[in-house]
Amino acid sequence: MKDRIDRIVIVGGGSAGWLAAGLLASEHIARSGGDVSVTLIESPDVKTIGVGEGTWPTMRSTLRKIGLSETEFLTECSASFKQGTKFVGWVTGDDDDSYYHPFTVPAGYATLNLVPFWQAQRDRVSFVDAVSVQGRVCDGDLAPKQETTPEYAAVVNYAYHLDAGKFAELLHRHCTERLGVRHILDHVTGINGEPDGDIESLSTGNSGDLEGDLFIDCTGMASMLLGKHYGIGYRDRSDVLFNDSALALQVPYASPDGPIASQTLSTAQSAGWIWDIGLTTRRGIGYTYSSRHITDDAAEQELRAYVEGLRGMNAESLEPRKISFRPGHREKFWHRNCVAVGMAAGFLEPLEASALVLVELAGKMISEELPASRSVMDIVAKRYNDVFLYRWDRIIDFLKLHYVLSRRSDSQYWIDNRKPETIPESLQELLRLWQYQPPWHNDFSQREEIFSSASYQYVLYGMGFETEARGSGPESRSAGEAQRLFAENKQMANKVVANLPGNRELLMKIGQNLSPAGER
Numbered sequence: 202m203k204d205r206i207d208r209i210v211i212v213g214g215g216s217a218g219w220l221a222a223g224l225l226a227s228e229h230i231a232r233s234g235g236d237v238s239v240t241l242i243e244s245p246d247v248k249t250i251g252v253g254e255g256t257w258p259t260m261r262s263t264l265r266k267i268g269l270s271e272t273e274f275l276t277e278c279s280a281s282f283k284q285g286t287k288f289v290g291w292v293t294g295d296d297d298d299s300y301y302h303p304f305t306v307p308a309g310y311a312t313l314n315l316v317p318f319w320q321a322q323r324d325r326v327s328f329v330d331a332v333s334v335q336g337r338v339c340d341g342d343l344a345p346k347q348e349t350t351p352e353y354a355a356v357v358n359y360a361y362h363l364d365a366g367k368f369a370e371l372l373h374r375h376c377t378e379r380l381g382v383r384h385i386l387d388h389v390t391g392i393n394g395e396p397d398g399d400i401e402s403l404s405t406g407n408s409g410d411l412e413g414d415l416f417i418d419c420t421g422m423a424s425m426l427l428g429k430h431y432g433i434g435y436r437d438r439s440d441v442l443f444n445d446s447a448l449a450l451q452v453p454y455a456s457p458d459g460p461i462a463s464q465t466l467s468t469a470q471s472a473g474w475i476w477d478i479g480l481t482t483r484r485g486i487g488y489t490y491s492s493r494h495i496t497d498d499a500a501e502q503e504l505r506a507y508v509e510g511l512r513g514m515n516a517e518s519l520e521p522r523k524i525s526f527r528p529g530h531r532e533k534f535w536h537r538n539c540v541a542v543g544m545a546a547g548f549l550e551p552l553e554a555s556a557l558v559l560v561e562l563a564g565k566m567i568s569e570e571l572p573a574s575r576s577v578m579d580i581v582a583k584r585y586n587d588v589f590l591y592r593w594d595r596i597i598d599f600l601k602l603h604y605v606l607s608r609r610s611d612s613q614y615w616i617d618n619r620k621p622e623t624i625p626e627s628l629q630e631l632l633r634l635w636q637y638q639p640p641w642h643n644d645f646s647q648r649e650e651i652f653s654s655a656s657y658q659y660v661l662y663g664m665g666f667e668t669e670a671r672g673s674g675p676e677s678r679s680a681g682e683a684q685r686l687f688a689e690n691k692q693m694a695n696k697v698v699a700n701l702p703g704n705r706e707l708l709m710k711i712g713q714n715l716s717p718a719g720e721r
């Protein structure tokens with residue numbers, strides 16, 4: 202076994218495989234003068250999962266880093282702008298029950314926590330409207346930027362909704378044609394190397410043995426290298442997060458020029474929730490549910506009823522695709538010279554679109570910390586495992602928060618979700634603390650937290666949580682500053698809403714501006 206780590210082999214050509222390839226290739230192939238190679242092998246026989254349409258704002262820096270033009274990405278992937286999620290029916294299920302978790306942080310977030318000051322006026326204005334312009338931008342189906350705003354820049358923070366199949370195709374083309382990634386379409390039939398030693402090579406159907414120094418397992422739920430070959434255990438978290446099934450539909454728009462929502466819609470159901478994502482060409486609508494609480498047939502009926510309830514939409518001729526999954530993650534992600542990324546590392550319901558952002562963070566960390574030699578790889582692996590175990594735990598806490606704060610009791614699913622034994626101790630502690638102090642920077646200590654205290658604030662106060670905070674009366678030292686921030690936010694919201702184009706309008710303009718060669 203050679204000591205230098207130069208040959209990176211990625212197994213799997215879904216979003217995880219190609220994003221990892223792009224991040225590694227853009228960082229290492231050209232800079233190493235060709236010493237580092239990135240090879241991606243994917244099976245012609247095993248389909249990609251083909252869902253995964255909601256992203257996180259990190260996707261903008263990821264795409265820019267790998268050198269993709271935003272115009273090309275938006276056009277090729279039927280992508281649209283996403284500014285957050287609107288949760289409907291999660292608190293009581295009543296007609297007026299909805300709140301936003303937007304991507305912009307609250308006004309003054311760097312220095313002043315506005316929660317206590319907002320609480321004094323909570324009957325008059327929602328938390329999101331008091332501290333952010335983004336709820337109103339989303340209400341108007343508006344874009345997060347102007348036509349003249351540069352690529353990847355924003356008026357208000359945004360991510361994307363995208364067509365997962367088209368995204369993998371675009372990344373494939375970009376990585377092989379512009380970044381020097383070698384692509385092999387073949388099935389991996391065996392792994393050479395003892396389970397207690399490093400992987401030396403992969404046996405393939407028609408391409409001989411494929412040698413490498415570092416192997417990245419992006420084989421989806423199969424987890425062929427880390428799970429099957431190395432036998433790294435799976436931490437099942439269905440005790441906390443019950444959803445283990447999904448039914449997915451692709452629904453045509455009622456009219457080709459109707460508005461495109463600028464946020465993911467997440468609507469609570471009797472045993473889960475329905476996602477509704479507007480792309481430029483269609484809507485992606487699906488039901489994520491707990492098979493312990495509802496049958497597939499009953500879930501399908503709820504899904505169809507949701508689609509029928511949308512103006513001009515019809516689900517009669519559409520057949521949903523069923524996907525089963527086991528909520529949880531591997532006990533570790535990097536073992537010897539193999540690291541698992543994407544579904545091969547684990548999966549949790551897509552409530553906050555946390556899967557692709559984890560792939561981006563994984564690709565980034567592997568790329569930034571790529572061990573130069575085998576002798577230091579175990580040190581990097583240990584760090585990587587610590588960071589990612591922390592991240593999975595934080596995501597589990599944050600997803601569970603949405604269920605714990607619900608007051609719905611109309612089905613066993615919602616009642617079971619609030620049972621104390623299903624709530625991680627870490628989340629219970631935070632909730633106890635937040636009765637007396639609102640979420641703030643000290644609650645989360647990592648540099649790249651996926652869900653910062655800003656996200657917790659939006660969900661907690663969107664769902665009616667109350668904090669008995671100290672020092673927020675009119676006599677408080679920061680009261681004047683808080684009132685100034687509220688007033689500024691209101692003014693800014695009026696201005697932004699009056700000036701931003703519609704989401705569809707801007708996306709259509711961007712599409713028209715793309716020449717056939719794919720250049721602006």
Ligand SMILES: Cc1cc2nc3c(=O)[nH]c(=O)nc-3n(C[C@H](O)[C@H](O)[C@H](O)COP(=O)(O)OP(=O)(O)OC[C@H]3O[C@@H](n4cnc5c(N)ncnc54)[C@H](O)[C@@H]3O)c2cc1C
Pocket residue numbers: 212213214215216217218242243244245246247248249250251252253254255256365387388389390419420421422423425447449487524526542543544545551554555556557558
């Ligand atoms: C219902 C649902 C909704 C989701 N929604 C979101 C969302 O909104 N946002 C989000 O961020 N994520 C979402 N996800 C997750 C997201 O879809 C995945 O994280 C993402 O697509 C990455 O998948 P992957 O590349 O790991 O796996 P896959 O797409 O399954 O790819 C696996 C690859 O491995 C290859 N392979 C397998 N076996 C072999 C073999 N023996 N030899 C060679 N190649 C092999 C296959 O050919 C394929 O190319 C969702 C997932 C589900 C199930």
